[in-house]
Amino acid sequence: MLAGKRVLLVIGGGIAAYKALDLIRRLRERGVAVTPVLTRAGAEFVTPLSVSALAGAKVHEALFDLTAEAEMGHIQLSRSADLIVVAPATADLMAKAAQGRADDLASTLLLATDTPVLMAPAMNVRMWDHKATQRNLAQLRADGVRFVGPNEGDMACGEFGPGRMAEPLEIVAAIEAALTGGPLAGKHVLVTSGPTHEPIDPVRYIANRSSGAQGTALAAALRDLGARVTFVTGPASVAPPAGVAVVQVETARQMLAAVEAALPADAAVFAAAVADWRVANAGAQKMKKDGSGRAPALEFAENPDILASISQRTEGRPALVVGFAAETEKVVEHATAKRLRKGCDWIVANDVSPETGIMGGSENAITLISGAGAEAWPRMGKDAVARALAARIAAALA
Ligand code: C5P
Numbered sequence: 001m002l003a004g005k006r007v008l009l010v011i012g013g014g015i016a017a018y019k020a021l022d023l024i025r026r027l028r029e030r031g032v033a034v035t036p037v038l039t040r041a042g043a044e045f046v047t048p049l050s051v052s053a054l055a056g057a058k059v060h061e062a063l064f065d066l067t068a069e070a071e072m073g074h075i076q077l078s079r080s081a082d083l084i085v086v087a088p089a090t091a092d093l094m095a096k097a098a099q100g101r102a103d104d105l106a107s108t109l110l111l112a113t114d115t116p117v118l119m120a121p122a123m124n125v126r127m128w129d130h131k132a133t134q135r136n137l138a139q140l141r142a143d144g145v146r147f148v149g150p151n152e153g154d155m156a157c158g159e160f161g162p163g164r165m166a167e168p169l170e171i172v173a174a175i176e177a178a179l180t181g182g183p184l185a186g187k188h189v190l191v192t193s194g195p196t197h198e199p200i201d202p203v204r205y206i207a208n209r210s211s212g213a214q215g216t217a218l219a220a221a222l223r224d225l226g227a228r229v230t231f232v233t234g235p236a237s238v239a240p241p242a243g244v245a246v247v248q249v250e251t252a253r254q255m256l257a258a259v260e261a262a263l264p265a266d267a268a269v270f271a272a273a274v275a276d277w278r279v280a281n282a283g284a285q286k287m288k289k290d291g292s293g294r295a296p297a298l299e300f301a302e303n304p305d306i307l308a309s310i311s312q313r314t315e316g317r318p319a320l321v322v323g324f325a326a327e328t329e330k331v332v333e334h335a336t337a338k339r340l341r342k343g344c345d346w347i348v349a350n351d352v353s354p355e356t357g358i359m360g361g362s363e364n365a366i367t368l369i370s371g372a373g374a375e376a377w378p379r380m381g382k383d384a385v386a387r388a389l390a391a392r393i394a395a396a397l398a
Contacts, residue, residue: 002172003031005179008081008115010106011051013041015156016088016122016165021046023087023168024054030172035081036060039106041090063105074105078113083178086110088122088165091133097145098136118146118178120171125161141242146224148174152362152381162383174224182226183394189227190265190318191219192272192306194236197250200298201283205250208273209359212236214324215271217386219244222269224387225394230262234272252278252303259306267320267393270307270344278303311343320396321345322389325369326352326359332367332374339369345396346370348389368392 007027011020024034034055038048048059063074078084086093086106093106097117102108110117119140127133128150141147149166166174177183193215197205212233219231220241229244232255240246247258252274259268280301287296307323323344325335328351335349347369352359365379368389377388 001030001180002027002176004033005031005083006033006035006081007175008035008037008077008084008109009055010037010039010084010086010089010093010109011042011046012039012086012088012090012093012106012122013044014088014090014122014165015045017042017045019165019168020087021050021054023085023171024051026168026172027175028054028056032175033057035077037077037106037109039093039104041092060105063108074108075112078109079115081115083175084110084113084115084117085120085171085175086117087120087171089119090121091123091127091130091136094119094121094133094136094140098139098143116144116146116178118148118171118174120148120166120174121150121163122165123150123163124157125155125159125163128163129161138242146174146178148224152383162381177225182224183398184222184225184227184390187227187266187397188230188264189222189393190230190232190259190262190268191215191222191244192232192255192259192268192270192274193219193240194234195273196234196252196255196275196303198252198275198278198303199250199282200279201285201287203286206275206277206279207235208275210234210236210273211359212238212240213362214364214382214386215269216241217382218269218271218389221383221386221390222393225390230265232258232262232272234274251275252306256304256306256309259310263310263316263318265318266397267322268310268318269322269389269393270310271324271348272306273326274306275303277301305342307344308342311345320393322393323347325349328353332369335367335369336374349374 036051036055037060052059096107097110102111151164152162153164194212195208195210199205231244232247249255277300280299311321321344327334331351335347339347349367364385368375
């Protein structure tokens with residue numbers, strides 16, 4: 001599938017540059033022609049000789065290399081590939097690209113090109129989390145740059161968190177997705193996420209502790225596989241991903257209306273923590289203490305079950321409907337019963353007892369329940385869960 005493709009590989013300056021050497025081998029094994037570009041900082045980590053030997057091609061390093069200008073020119077170099085891959089994409093390279101700076105060969109190539117760009121970031125976790133990097137990431141995404149990783153884990157600097165460059169084979173998969181449109185190209189996937197807020201009166205509401213992290217990660221992972229994603233979200237504490245159609249709602253009833261309006265979809269994933277009940281006698285005005293010492297009696301009405309109503313549609317049901325089950329005991333038993341009761345295809349079950357730290361945390365340990373049974377996955381970052389689930393969804397829709 002990749003044979004005959006041409007990749008311009010920009011190797012930035014980071015300890016992960018050694019993985020770029022393996023990436024070159026993996027690409028060449030698949031018949032990809034790799035033209036390497038090494039930044040000055042990149043050359044501190046890997047030598048031009050090893051890069052060119054593995055690539056079987058000349059390494060481009062300097063912007064004002066007259067031979068290179070005469071042979072090809074940096075403008076042409078940037079356009080002679082099917083895809084530009086930046087691995088590792090350092091914080092500095094991302095910042096330059098986000099700002100459109102062109103003060104060395106790598107940044108000039110990125111500015112001069114109309115070829116799609118895929119970045120595999122690698123940096124210290126604090127640098128990745130820094131507002132400036134996140135701002136640059138959002139800008140680059142908005143500009144159409146694709147990303148793979150970073151992954152969470154132990155880092156060369158001794159810290160732990162997101163910042164490790166994606167593994168070479170993950171980058172190869174992302175390259176394949178970028179060049180072919182991805183396994184979910186042409187598919188529409190709907191994702192609900194976040195909590196709902198159910199008003200008590202105009203200033204108070206009933207909510208839950210869902211952060212929206214898992215739904216957001218899932219929408220991003222589905223987008224990365226090429227899906228058109230509609231993301232219906234309650235008031236979540238994490239920002240919605242870039243590059244998806246965001247519909248913001250507050251209540252369960254608004255969420256149902258937004259979901260129905262977004263159909264048809266090939267798959268629908270209901271990751272939102274929807275309130276089961278709303279206040280039936282919500283005040284039109286702010287409720288006041290009346291001096292009697294008596295608390296107001298709230299009456300509740302059941303909210304529509306969005307997952308069940310979409311699962312049980314006779315017309316326009318998405319081919320794959322996935323629900324989530326947040327349980328605090330008998331997780332598999334309750335979730336298996338829930339799958340049958342609601343009529344969805346899969347249930348992603350997780351234990352949200354406070355001691356697991358899952359609700360509002362960055363990790364998740366799920367059991368995927370389908371007609372074929374229950375499959376327990378190891379505990380991993382919510383991003384990794386999202387990527388694995390997105391890959392499963394792609395396989396199911398293929
Ligand atoms: O019944 P329970 O709330 O545990 O079911 C969880 C699943 O059902 C989640 O996928 C959630 O998004 C969905 N749900 C829904 N509408 C509701 C309640 C839950 O879509 N009113």
